[in-house]
Amino acid sequence: MRALQMVDTKTQYEKIKEEVDRAVLAVMNSSSFINGPAVRDFADQLARYLSVKHVIPCANGTDALQIALMALDLQPGDEVITPSFTYIATTEVIALLRLKPVFVEVDPLHFCMDPVALEKAITPNTKAIVPVHLYGQAAPMKEILRIAAKYGIAVVEDNAQAIGCDYFFTEQEKKKTGTLGTIGCTSFYPSKNLGAFGDGGALFTNDDALAASIQMIANHGQSKRYYHDVVGCNSRLDAMQAAILSIKLSRLDQYNLARRQAADFYDSAFAGCSSLLTPHRAAHGTHVFHQYTLRVTNGQRDALADHLTAKKIPNMIYYPVPGHRQKMFASFQTQAIDLPVTDLLTQQVISLPIHTELDQEQLQCIANGVLEFFK
Numbered sequence: 001m002r003a004l005q006m007v008d009t010k011t012q013y014e015k016i017k018e019e020v021d022r023a024v025l026a027v028m029n030s031s032s033f034i035n036g037p038a039v040r041d042f043a044d045q046l047a048r049y050l051s052v053k054h055v056i057p058c059a060n061g062t063d064a065l066q067i068a069l070m071a072l073d074l075q076p077g078d079e080v081i082t083p084s085f086t087y088i089a090t091t092e093v094i095a096l097l098r099l100k101p102v103f104v105e106v107d108p109l110h111f112c113m114d115p116v117a118l119e120k121a122i123t124p125n126t127k128a129i130v131p132v133h134l135y136g137q138a139a140p141m142k143e144i145l146r147i148a149a150k151y152g153i154a155v156v157e158d159n160a161q162a163i164g165c166d167y168f169f170t171e172q173e174k175k176k177t178g179t180l181g182t183i184g185c186t187s188f189y190p191s192k193n194l195g196a197f198g199d200g201g202a203l204f205t206n207d208d209a210l211a212a213s214i215q216m217i218a219n220h221g222q223s224k225r226y227y228h229d230v231v232g233c234n235s236r237l238d239a240m241q242a243a244i245l246s247i248k249l250s251r252l253d254q255y256n257l258a259r260r261q262a263a264d265f266y267d268s269a270f271a272g273c274s275s276l277l278t279p280h281r282a283a284h285g286t287h288v289f290h291q292y293t294l295r296v297t298n299g300q301r302d303a304l305a306d307h308l309t310a311k312k313i314p315n316m317i318y319y320p321v322p323g324h325r326q327k328m329f330a331s332f333q334t335q336a337i338d339l340p341v342t343d344l345l346t347q348q349v350i351s352l353p354i355h356t357e358l359d360q361e362q363l364q365c366i367a368n369g370v371l372e373f374f375k
C-alpha cells in the first residue's frame, strides 16, 4: 500500500507529469515569468470556468483577502463580520488593515457562518461580511446576501477551500462559490482543491470598477507605469504556477469528484458509529471536500487522534483554537465573546486524509483504524 498522507500531491503530479513538465519548460523558454501570457490565459480560463467577469490573480489567498478589503476602501475601526471558526488568514488581514474583526457563530451542521448570528452582529459600523466556505462546503449565501443587501454591506467570500463548489439559489439556478458576493477570494496553496506547485491566489468579481481597483492595488497602486494613485502592494501569480494551474483547472471537476467519492466511502464506513458525526451535506450546494472532517461526540477526539497517529494514519485538527481565542486579537477583547458552537467544534473536529489519489485499500485502512478505536 502507498504511504498514507493527508494530501498526495506527488502521485497527482506523476499522472500529469508530461503535460506539466512541458508547460513549465515552455515558460522557462519564453522568459516571460511575470504577468506574461500564461498568467492571462489562466485568468481567462478560470473566469470562464467560474462564469465571472473578472479574475485577478495574486500571490496567495491571504493577499487576496487583504486586497479585497483594501479595494472596499474601508476606514480604520470599521467592523468586518467573520466566523471565528476558520483558518487564521481570514481574520488576520482584518486586523492587519486596522479594521475590527467581529466574530460570529457558525452552524453546527455545515460549520459555516450562521446567518441569524450575522444579522444580530450588524451595527452602523459594519462595512463588510466575510463568509468562509469551510472544508469545501458553501456557506448559506442566499441568507447572507439577503442580509447584506438589507443593510447595504459588501460581502467578501473566502473561497480558499471551496473552488469548484456549486451554490444552488434554486433547483435551476446555480453559481460557483466565490462569484456570489461583492468579491471572491481563493488560494492555490498546493494542498488546495486547485493547488499550484507553490503559492498562488486570485480574486473574482463581476464589478468593473472594483476589478480595476483590485488590479491596481495588487500592483503597487499603479494606474500606469510609475504613477501610483493609491497605496497598494506587490502581489503576483508567477507564470510557472499559472501554467500548472491551467492544466489542473481542466481536471478540477474530476479532482473534486474523486474527493467526493472518498468522502462517500468514509460516510458509509462510519454510518453505524454512534460517537461520530459524518460531514453534513447542505442542500444548498455541492461539497467539494477540501477536508473530510468528523465530529467526535464522546469526548475522545484527542485520544482518537493519538490512536491514529500511533497507527501512522495522518490526521489533523482544523482548527484547535478559534479566532476569538487567539492572542493576536487580544486588543479587541474577543476572548470574552460567547461562541459555544465554535468552542465545541474546536474540541470535537478531526480531519482524515482526503485527496484525489486515495485508493480503496488506503481508504479501508484509514476507516479500519478509526473504527478500531471505538470497538
Ligand SMILES: Cc1ncc(COP(=O)(O)O)c(C=O)c1O
Pocket: 060, 061, 062, 063, 086, 087, 089, 090, 132, 158, 160, 161, 186, 187, 188, 189, 199, 200, 201
Ligand atoms: C479558509 C482559508 N482562507 C485563506 C487561506 C489563505 O491562503 P494562502 O495560504 O494561499 O495565503 C487559506 C489557506 O490556507 C484558507 O484555508
